[in-house]
Amino acid sequence: MYYLTNDLLIEVYQKAILLECEEDFIKLLEDEISKRGIRLEDWLKDRD
Numbered sequence: 001m002y003y004l005t006n007d008l009l010i011e012v013y014q015k016a017i018l019l020e021c022e023e024d025f026i027k028l029l030e031d032e033i034s035k036r037g038i039r040l041e042d043w044l045k046d047r048d
Contacts, residue, residue, distance in 0.1 A: 008032065
C-alpha cells in the first residue's frame with residue numbers, strides 16, 4: 001500500500017518543475033495519488 005508522504009510530494013513537485021508546469025502541481029499530485037491507489041480518506045484518519 002502506498003502512503004502520501006513528504007517524499008511523494010517532493011517527487012511530484014520535481015516532476016512538475018521538470019515538465020515546467022509548476023502551476024499544475026495539484027493536478028499532477030492528484031494523478032499520482034490515483035495511480036498509486038492512495039486513499040486520502042484513510043490518510044486523513046491516520047493523521048488524527
